[in-house]
Amino acid sequence: MKLIRNIRILSILVLFFPGFLMAQDCEQHHIEGDCRFDLQKGYKSYSQSHSAAISPKDTIEMNVIFYGQKDYILSFCTHRKLYPVHFTLIDQQSKEVLYDNKEDDFLESLGLGFDVTKSLIIKVSVLARKSTDKEIEENVGCLGFLIQYKNYPKKKVNLQL
């Protein structure tokens, strides 16, 4: 009985404090959040994967270096109330927008091949379409950004060592 009552009280607390569950440490969200479902065999996790706290009013910019001759998978994940995730890829040098996931109905995972090394700005926000205006004002959740990579299939490199 006591256990049931405790559970009931905890449930009430959770219901009345929506930010309660979301006030968590985000550091590992790209590993522990939904991004992990995108882990693909043959790919390694890139050290520039990152997580941060985000609210629907925030914008996160990550300056990321992608080495050439590699395939990458970019995956974005967040709390269910904060989807969809909107991201754009911007060439750091020219500031040209290379891709906007709005054009693909806010897809959350994108394959990228880099023939040459590039430094990109990845601009991310969460649209929180399933949240009420009040929740948008109050909620802060985690955003996970997982990058996986693998080398292009080996080809002869022109070296004269």
Next chain:
Amino acid sequence: MNFILNKMKPLRTCFIPLLLLMGILVIGGCQSGQKRSQVLIEDVDQEASDVASSFRQVFHLYPSPAEMLSVIEMAEVSYDESLMNSTDKVDSYLDSKSRSTNLGVYMADLAYAALFGRHEATLDLLETSKTLAEEININDAVDESMIQKARENVEYLDSLYEISNDAFMNILSYCERNDRSNTVVMVSAGAIVESLYFAVNMVDVYGTAEFLMQHLADQKYTFENFLNFARGINSDDPKVASTIADLENIKNIYDGINSGTGGVTIKTADDSESKQAKKLVIGGASESSQPSLTEEQFNQLKAAIEELRNNIVSGTL
């Protein structure tokens, strides 16, 4: 009254711990919120219209030494043990700056040894890194379980690579969790300088090893991102400022190189094996779109990197 209190007791006994639990969690939540601003590299452009809640956060990220060096594997160059810092020197580093920067140096050496599948060197470097990590009080970042895992996987090249990468990432995330961004700067500086030291020493003569030359020029981006990160941390530790100053010569050379015209080509790839709904392939717009080094710049860069690296490993910085 007594009756009411007695009836209330069970509820009170479960409510008090619950309130305490809630208090702890709420405080934890607040700490998480505080940590957010501490791990942030920059909080900039706070929106004037909504000062209370709108942020633009900017993170400057840079690759690990294993990732920086992974191109060496592709270039199929030979392993040269003499390029690494001797592990015998570990006891000669006496202050926190030389210990931290040399931990970064050994992290890059570890990645180098792991990439070439050198079991003994990998284990030796992990032990050395553990010693240094203990000396700068980040004991849990490189622990015995990691060394044991390496011992059990010495035959697997990919595992050694991943262990070396994990060791570096553990150090960074442990330091971030424990408000040691100053240590992150020093460890990363050592790792980046040692990774560049490997690269410049694999190019004997300018104009040869095109792939490595391009890789060296591309490190302009890594260097910029790292310096932006280091300048952005909120630390009054003078060792951070002096570490940034140590890198000034290399920075000036990278600032002076041809950055390339920029521009990219983008095409949509047809990859039916991929789980991703879409795949793009990004290439340079032309040969001149990428950064490049002249012979003079390459020689200057090599000299600056060697000088700084030798000062770090001799413990004279």
